[in-house]
Structure formats: C-alpha cells, structure tokens
Amino acid sequence: MRRVDRLLAVLGLACCCTLGTPAASAAEDKAAIRDALRQMREETLDQLYKEVPHARTQVRSAAGYGVFGAAGVHILFVGGSGGRGVVRDNLNGRDTYMRMSAVAGGLGIGFEDTRTVLIFKKRAVLKEFLDKGWTFGGETAATATVEGKGGATGELESPQGITIYQFTKTGLMAKGSVQGTKYWKDDPLN
C-alpha cells in the first residue's frame, strides 16, 4: 500500500471515529432520557395512586394519560421553566415523548420541582394534544374542582375533559395550576 493510501485510510478511520462516536452517544442519551421519563412516570403514578386511590380507575378508564415534570431527574431538565414528559395512549399502548414550558407569567417559582399528571377522558382531545400540542389557558384554573363537583382535593379539570393532578416534593398540591403551560411533541425523542 502506498504511503498516501495509508494516510487516507488512517484519516478515514479517524473521521469515522469522530463522527460516529457522538452519534452513538446521542442515541444513548436519548435512550437514557426515555428511561428516566418512564421511571418518573412510574414513581409519579405510584404516588398518585397512594394519595388518590380512585385515580387508578381514572387512569385505566381514560383514553390516555401523561406524566410531566423534572423533579429530581437532572437529565430531564432543559433549563429555565421547562420540562419533559411522556404520554401513553391507552388504546395502542404507545408512548409519545413531549416537552413543556411556561409561557408568559405561567408557573412561577418552584416549577422545576412539580410533576403533573394529565388524564385524557376523550380520545379526540388526546389526539389533538399529541398531534398539535396544547396550551392551557386561564379557563382551566377557573374550573378547578377542589371540593364539590365530585372532584378530589387537588384535582383540576379542564373544560375539554382533562383531569389534572400536580405534585411537589411534599405531595399532592391542594391547588395546583397548569395555566399558561405549553406542551408539544419532542420530535428527536420519538
């Protein structure tokens, strides 16, 4: 083999290593994030079922459900007032990974420590949430069912039929809010 050929071969190998390693590493990162999100979902649901036993039936009966947050999972944190989550379609069992962030004025201090469970009663709403993304406006806070109306303490209900539970480190929030929170599909993770 001529010296030039040898040099080209070495350069080629070096290029492959430099370009290939970050690609593999990115894939590993994505897998790690997905694992962390699923883990977060399990923990949050366990906590929800412990504090609100009837939520188990709500989740099983729903068209789908999502769990969002970043508390205690450093890898999920995208900085500022953002977070990640995963939405499960109860019909086909598919998980869709999503991102969330607060739009003007929204979530305030301590947002990074909250976890949110969204339970979609209607399939059409779930599909819209997944396909087009979603922004909760003021109407959700207005229809909070703290007591009466059949809702458990800490249970919010959006007019579109999304039941919402929010947790902090200490447990279920008595009066949470998703007002001003935007959700959209995390394409690189899906």
Next chain:
Amino acid sequence: MANTIHRLPQGLWLSLRRHWLLVATMLGTVIVLASMWQPGVVVAYFRDHASPFEKFTLVLFLVLLLPPLFERLRLPGVVGLLFGGVLVGPYASAIVPPDAPAVELFASVGRVFLMFIAGLEIDMQVFNAARQRSMGFGAMTFVFPMLGGILVALFFGFGWVAALLIGSLIASHTLLGFPIINKLGLGKSEPVAVTVGATIFTDIASLLVLAVCISIHKGGFSLLGLGTQLAELAVFAVIILQGLPLLGRAYFRHHHKNEQALFVFTFLIVMVAAAGAHFIHLEDIVGAFLAGIAVNRLLEHSPVREEVVLMGESLFIPLFFLAIGVRLNLPVFGATLLNSLWFVVAITAALFVGKFLAATATRWFYGYDWPETLTMWSLSLPQVAATLAAAIAAYDAVNADGDRLITESVLNAVIVLMVLTAILGPVLTEHFGRRMILEEKSDATR
C-alpha cells in the same frame, strides 16, 4: 281446604302423601329462613362470613343455572357465565375478590383445559378426508381476517408486533354453530367438513403467531432470538406430539383396568405439557393444545376421554369464563369501550369482511353454492375459545419496560367481539344451514 286438596292433580297428591316428611321439613325450613330474612342479608353473609367452601358452592350454583337460563333467552351460555362472574365480582356483590388465588388457579387451569379440549377434538380423519380443501379454506380464512386485523391495528397506531397479534386473534375461530349444523343433519356435508378441517389450520397458525409475537415482545426482535424460539418450539412439538403418545400407550397398556389412574395420568399430561411450554418461554396454552392433539388418537376409544372432556367442559372451562367475569372491571370496561369504539367497530368489520372474503374465495375455487358458502362463513365467525385464551395470554405478556403486548382496551374489544360473534354466529349458522337444506331439496327435485 279439603276441596282444594282434592282439586290437586292426582300425581301431585300421591307424591305429597308419599313424601310428607320431606314436604313438612322443607316447609318448616322455608318459614324459619323467611322469618330471618332481611334485604341484603344473603349477599352480606357470603361476602363477609362465608368460607371458601361456601363461596365455591355458590359459584357452582351459578355454573349450573346461568348457562341454560341464558340459552333459553337465545343468548350463548358463555355470556351467562361472564354475567355470573360479574354478579359475584367486586362491581356487584363483591363476594369473590378478583385477586383471590383460587380465581387465578381456576382461570389458569380452565384456560389450559380449553385449549387441550380444542386439540383433543381435532378429528384428523375429517381433516384428511378433505385435506386439500380444508387447507385451502383454512389458509384463506386465516389470512384474510389477519390482514384486515393488521391494517386496522396499524391504522390505530399499534406497533407491528401488536398488530400481527391482533390480526391473528381474529384469524382463528371456534365452531360454536357446529351442534346446530349437526342437529340439522348437515354435520357430514362437505362444506361443513372443510370448515371443521380449516379450524385445525387456523388454531395451529394463530397459536404459532401468538408464540412468536410474545417471544419478540418480551425479548426484542432478533433473527437469532426468533430462530432459537422457533427451534425450541419445533423440539417441544416433536417431544409432545411423538413422545406423549408413546408414553401414553405404555401407561395405558399397563393400567388399562385402572380407570382412575388413567384419568389422573391424562390430567397430568395436560399440566406437564402446559408447564413444559412455560419452561421454554412459550405460552401454557400452546403446550396444552399440542398435548390435546398428541393424545387425540390414544384416547379415541377410551372412556377416559369422555371423563376428561366432561370434567373440563362442565367445571374448569365454565370456571375460566366465570373468572373473567369476576375480573371484569365494569367502569373501566365501559369507559375503554367508549374510548375505543371505532377500534371495536373496525376490528369487528375486519373479522366479518375477512371471513366473508375467505368463504367467497373458497366458493370461487371449489364451486360451492351461496347457502354452502354462507354456512361456512357463519361457522367461521365465532371468536370464543382460542381467541380469548390467546388474548389473555397476550395481555399477560409483559416486557422488561413493564409494557403489555396488548392493552386492556384490546382485551375488552375481544370480549365484545366474543359476545357479539357468539350470539350472531349460531343464529346465522341456523339461518344459512336451513337455506342449505332447502337448496339441497330443490336440487334433488330438479
């Protein structure tokens, strides 16, 4: 009073006089019990104080009474058993807890027996008599609904493995209308024999797809993994299909006078085959089905066959359906059905259209007339035994991420499909069977 007594029919009067002691005792007991009765007292007793033995007695009552009652209402007995399960389950009287070990045991043994009897009832002589046509119809009545099921599942966003499994669920069938056809005197007609033969094909093929799908779901897809699983299945099938008859013949030769030992031996064979399948990561129902085929010839002329079938059909299988009813979470069942209504409609349409296309293609290939074609179609519609057993096995298959192969929504859709086809299938079979007879008569007079 004396006049009233004398107005009683002579037979009843004589019977009352002969059994006066029993009548008086019963009357006294009823009066005492009626004086103690309060609303809800019986349910409260069974729920809070009854021993497992008493609860089992109640369950046996339901097994005895509900299927004939539902059949009188022209509904399948299976629906009566599901209803019975719901009645004693947590959403009605809460007498039987859904997570009780006894419920799990009977559900498992019943499921295994269901598939064992499906294998045992495979009549290879019928299959061989119309082998080519049975294979032809079997392949078409498997492939058409399966393709329909796969397309529907993919449309609703299922992954490939789940879609394949859902397709295979509606590709098999249960010959629920066969007793009706027999009653009409068409049991030995060729289209019916071909449909019976085709059932063998669809049962085996759908169980094979189930085994492969569960293996891929649990371990991920790799050619090596799939090859290993298929090789294990092949080895297992050879051991069961060739080994069990040999072992069985030897045992039956030595103990042919001891019917009790033969019964226990057969029972043991079913359980060992099911456990063996489990050991190589196959579903227990696959092992039980193969065991049924394996001992089919061995038990052909043995009274043990009748006893095992009787035991399975009168006890274990009804208890399996009852256990499903107990575990049916009614609020979740209703809500998931509403949420997945279009999926249920689409999968039902895929079944009806797929089976119809298969029957029509068979008509085109083999020259059957329309009443014969539609009888074959209606016979191949009911989705009871293999479908439900396979759906439960798929629902129970959980991978490393904790995900089930099919969701609760699909399982509930299968239950709806089962009820719907178990009602419609036999009704259609009777209708088209009668048309088949009329067609035969008009052919004879021409």
